[in-house]
Amino acid sequence: MKHYTIKDIATKLNVSISTVSRAFNDKYDIKKETKDLILKTAKDMGYIPNPIAKKLSQKRSLxxxxxxxxxxxxxxxxxxxxxxxxxxxxxxxxxxxxxxxxxxxxxxxxxxxxxxxxxxxxxxxxxxxxxxxxxxxxxxxxxxxxxxxxxxxxxxxxxxxFNNVKWSFFATEHLIRQHYETIYHLSGYKNLSVTSERIEGFKKAMNKHKISKDNYKIIEAGLLAQEGMEVIEDLIFNHDIPNAFFCVNDMVALGAIKKLKENGYRVPEDVAVVGFTETRMAELVTPQLSSIKQPxxxxxxxxxxxxxxxxxxxxxxxxxxxxxxxxxxxxxxxxxxxx
Amino acid sequence: MKHYTIKDIATKLNVSISTVSRAFNDKYDIKKETKDLILKTAKDMGYIPNPIAKKLSQKRSLxxxxxxxxxxxxxxxxxxxxxxxxxxxxxxxxxxxxxxxxxxxxxxxxxxxxxxxxxxxxxxxxxxxxxxxxxxxxxxxxxxxxxxxxxxxxxxxxxxxFNNVKWSFFATEHLIRQHYETIYHLSGYKNLSVTSERIEGFKKAMNKHKISKDNYKIIEAGLLAQEGMEVIEDLIFNHDIPNAFFCVNDMVALGAIKKLKENGYRVPEDVAVVGFTETRMAELVTPQLSSIKQPxxxxxxxxxxxxxxxxxxxxxxxxxxxxxxxxxxxxxxxxxxxx
DNA sequence: TGAATTCTCGGAAACGCTTTCGGAAATAAA
DNA sequence: TTTATTTCCGAAAGCGTTTCCGAGAATTCA
CATH class of the missing domain: 3.40.50.2300 (Response regulator)
Structure with missing residues (x-):
């Protein structure tokens, strides 16, 4: 099977290549009949325009x-x-x-x-x-x-x-409203804008509800489950486990939950956990993970x-x-x- | 900032475009000095070869x-x-x-x-x-x-x-060796080769250990957690929960575990579950999921x-x-x- | 019926590169 | 020094399109 070109069609139909080209591009003058004829034979021959050549002569590549x-x-x-x-x-x-x-x-x-x-x-x-x-x-x-x-x-x-500030605020407020006394935020890598925005929402909620600084903390974790686990290990080592965690994403939340459970903490009875940027796992794990779904x-x-x-x-x-x-x-x- | 071409370099250096082209393609004869000169000025000018043109004239696109x-x-x-x-x-x-x-x-x-x-x-x-x-x-x-x-x-x-037969055999044998009496395989979509291969491995293990046909079953689930859940629901409805499941992949396994737990079954105490094509979730869920990691x-x-x-x-x-x-x-x- | 328009279309250049061919310059051999 | 080789490079065709220009044919208008 050959790779036909515009030229093949032209010679076959005894027209010029420019006419054939015109048939494919609506913007030029061409008689309806010739256009139809060209299009039809092109189709019959199985002609496929070469996008590379097209890109070269036009500006756009689609x-x-x-x-x-x-x-x-x-x-x-x-x-x-x-x-x-x-x-x-x-x-x-x-x-x-x-x-x-x-x-x-x-x-x-x-x-x-x-x-x-x-x-x-x-x-x-x-x-x-x-x-x-x-x-x-x-x-x-x-x-x-x-x-x-x-x-x-x-x-x-x-x-x-995504309106990270707002939804991180909601997530935090949800924890506050349930009277979890101490709430820690496990945040992402610090140079990310999502990190600072989610921190901002977290702080906003704390301020609105006048939570004392003794009762919340922001800890940089990262974005991976592994990093969530490491933070929890540190906290356990320091006997510093709060009543609730709001995590920068689901993976960190899942890592946190894993380590908490391993160490005898029940979720949510002992410690509550909320994720962010919902994944399909949220519904599959036990307990099911609260999270914020992005559109x-x-x-x-x-x-x-x-x-x-x-x-x-x-x-x-x-x-x-x-x-x-x-x-x-x-x-x-x-x-x-x-x- | 202009988009320089091979021609720009040629006129600037007062050589032909073919010489410039040669400088970039090792396969032609060109004096070392001119080549170096061309390469250097090209670099200084910030010349980037146009891959589209290259593709058009050569056959390959890289x-x-x-x-x-x-x-x-x-x-x-x-x-x-x-x-x-x-x-x-x-x-x-x-x-x-x-x-x-x-x-x-x-x-x-x-x-x-x-x-x-x-x-x-x-x-x-x-x-x-x-x-x-x-x-x-x-x-x-x-x-x-x-x-x-x-x-x-x-x-x-x-x-x-991937050697699905072999590893599905191993997974199944692992369950058999632990004396789970009834073992069901939740398989994938039936037109997939991986599906039939994993089924084959499953059957092989059953045959090797001379397990009675009453004690195992192959049920088509699919590849999604949702599909795993649905199968479990059906089985529960029919009071037909075996001692162990070998699932076509982790998602189906996770869906199965979820439904089992929701219905009061403990994993692995009441029912064992094994997945396939290990995902990062295998280590994060409770209980951690046995699975086969593909390279x-x-x-x-x-x-x-x-x-x-x-x-x-x-x-x-x-x-x-x-x-x-x-x-x-x-x-x-x-x-x-x-x- | 002749002039002015409007339609169609062919020719040809252009896009930026590769690659063959042949010739001039440089080198080696005689 | 002359001839044979080799080395290097320029000219030009080609890749498959688009698109400008202009010319002949068809149409419209006086």
């Missing part, structure tokens, strides 16, 4: 680059899947690269994608991304970019973020829409879209019966 | 397409990450597409990747993939393809598989190596590489103390 810090956790997997769903429906293809939480790899990924002439980029920066001038340059050079979470406020590009699907779709807007308009807006979630209260943070 | 059925579970995420690691080190870039367990989407993905001139494909077919003639054609047309798991034996291409990293790397071999040799071999795993025995399947 490819969108997506860079995520990882996709071993469900969160970014869901984002990528939703992104793909939307962008395919708009005629784009997405190329996914993951940075392995490595800043250098992230820049390489972005570079690779730009070299491959993607029409735009959706970037969820890796934890340590501090090199903002790099992104500033890219934007100034006219590369359409939309950022997803974890991003520095100052970047002049559309940003899709990954909507967030991804919005990111896609904004990117297409930037691409089409040619100018980068600077709007920040803030999303809200759902707080699923489950057994891990409720002593009595669930309503 | 891109590898990867198609997986999903990456919401850790398994394929790990595979993709390892694949990326290896292929990047070999100078390739990978383009990942997921088929959402949808056969039609899978064919679209493959088509898109081929159109985009990937040099080769690594495909983990989706559950329902029955359309083998499609792949046969692709291979006959000379597309380098390596298959990963789940694949029909008859396809004449390199295949990377995803090695499998992915091997797939990459074989693909490069096919690409370079130009001929598709037909070897099947079978991998072995590790059986991590944990609390969920052991009544007494773990050694």
């Amino acid at each position: 490819n969108i680059g997506v860079v995520v810090p990882e996709f071993i956790n469900e969160y970014y997997s869901e984002i990528v899947i939703a992104l793909q769903e939307f962008l395919i429906s708009e005629g784009y293809q997405i190329l996914v690269m993951q940075s392995d939480e490595n800043e250098e790899q992230e820049m390489k990924n972005v570079q690779t994608l730009i070299k491959n002439m993607v029409d735009g980029l959706i970037i969820a920066p890796t934890a340590g991304t501090t090199n903002m001038t790099y992104y500033l340059n890219l934007i100034n050079e006219g590369n359409p970019i939309v950022f997803l979470n974890r991003i520095n406020e100052s970047i002049p590009a559309p940003k899709i973020v 990954t699907h909507d967030m991804a779709k919005k990111a896609g829409e904004l990117l297409l807007k930037v691409i089409k308009s040619g100018t980068s807006s600077e709007e920040t879209i803030i999303f809200n979630g759902v707080f699923n209260i489950r057994k891990s943070s409720v002593k009595g019966d669930l309503i | 891109n590898i397409g990867v198609v997986v059925p999903e990456f919401i579970n850790e398994y394929y995420s790990e595979i993709v990450i390892a694949l990326q690691e290896f292929l990047i080190s070999e100078g390739y870039q990978i383009l990942v597409m997921q088929s959402d367990e949808n056969e039609e989407q899978e064919m679209k993905n493959v088509q898109t990747l081929i159109k985009n001139m990937v040099d080769g494909l690594i495909i983990a077919p989706t559950a329902g993939t029955t359309n083998m003639t499609y792949y046969l054609n692709l291979i006959n047309e000379g597309n380098p393809i390596v298959f990963l798991n789940r694949i029909n034996e008859s396809i004449p291409a390199p295949k990377i598989v 995803t990293h090695d499998m992915a790397k091997k797939a990459g190596e074989l693909l490069l071999k096919v690409i370079k040799s130009g001929t598709s071999s037909e070897e099947t590489i079978i991998f072995n795993g590790v059986f991590n025995i944990r609390k969920s399947s052991v009544k007494g103390d773990l050694i």
Whole structure:
């Protein structure tokens, strides 16, 4: 089976290649009949236009680059899947690269994608991304970019973020309202914006309810189960286990629960635990984990829409879209019966 | 900042574009000094070769397409990450597409990747993939393809598989040796090769130990936690809970454990459970889940190596590489103390 | 019926690179 | 010094498209 080209069709039909090209691109003048004829024979021959050649002569590639810090956790997997769903429906293809939480790899990924002439980029920066001038340059050079979470406020590009402050506030307040006296927050890596935002929400709730500083604490854990376990081990060693934990994400919460149980603490009877960025595990573990679900699907779709807007308009807006979630209260943070 | 081309360098240095091209491609005759000069000024100018143009004039794109059925579970995420690691080190870039367990989407993905001139494909077919003639054609047309798991034996291409029979045999034998009298296997979707292989291993162990057919059963569940839960609900309704379950994967096992616990069964005291294709959750849940770990990293790397071999040799071999795993025995399947 | 428009379409350049061919310059052999 | 080799490089075609320009044919308008 040959790879037919536009030229093959042209010679076969005894027309010029430009006419054939016109038949495929609506924007030029061509008689309806010739167009139909060309399209039909092209189809019969099994002709597939060569996207590489197309990319070379046009500017656009109909490819969108997506860079995520990882996709071993469900969160970014869901984002990528939703992104793909939307962008395919708009005629784009997405190329996914993951940075392995490595800043250098992230820049390489972005570079690779730009070299491959993607029409735009959706970037969820890796934890340590501090090199903002790099992104500033890219934007100034006219590369359409939309950022997803974890991003520095100052970047002049559309940003899709989750309202971490608000929902972390709710989660904390939920614990306060149940009269857990001492509440610790296990936070993420400190250079992440999500970390500081969730801390902010946590503190806000503490202030609102006038909780004494003796009764809460913020401890940097990380984002992995392992890191949650380590913190709990330290606390147990220091005989410093509070009545409740609010964790930066589900993995840390699950690690914490594991270590607590191993050491004879019952959850939630002795210690309550709340997670964040709900995963499918929340419903599967015992006790079921209270957590905050992020609307990954909507967030991804919005990111896609904004990117297409930037691409089409040619100018980068600077709007920040803030999303809200759902707080699923489950057994891990409720002593009595669930309503 | 301009996008420099080979031509810009040529005019600046007053050489021909072919000379500049030669400087970048080792295979041609060029004086060492001119080459160094060109390379240096190119670097100074910040020249980046245009991969699209390169693809058009050469045959190869240095891109590898990867198609997986999903990456919401850790398994394929790990595979993709390892694949990326290896292929990047070999100078390739990978383009990942997921088929959402949808056969039609899978064919679209493959088509898109081929159109985009990937040099080769690594495909983990989706559950329902029955359309083998499609792949046969692709291979006959000379597309380098390596298959990963789940694949029909008859396809004449390199295949990377896990030794499901053997390890499912071990898992089952482990349960038998502990004198669980009745053992049920919760299997996957029936058209999957992994499903039938794990069933085969299960049966083999039963036969070896001469277990009566009254004492074991194979029930089709699926691959999701939800499906594991549903099966357990049915069994409970029929008062048909065995002493032990061997599940097709961890998610089904976790779903099963959840439902069992909800209905008052203790794991492993009343019912033992073993999973497969170990996930990070195995160690985090209570009781910790016995499971079989697949060497995803090695499998992915091997797939990459074989693909490069096919690409370079130009001929598709037909070897099947079978991998072995590790059986991590944990609390969920052991009544007494773990050694 | 002749002039002015409007439709269609072919020719050709362009996108940025690779690669073959052949010739000039440099080197080695005679 | 002349001839034979080798080394290096420029010219140009080619990869498969798009798209500008302009010309002939068809149509409309006086």
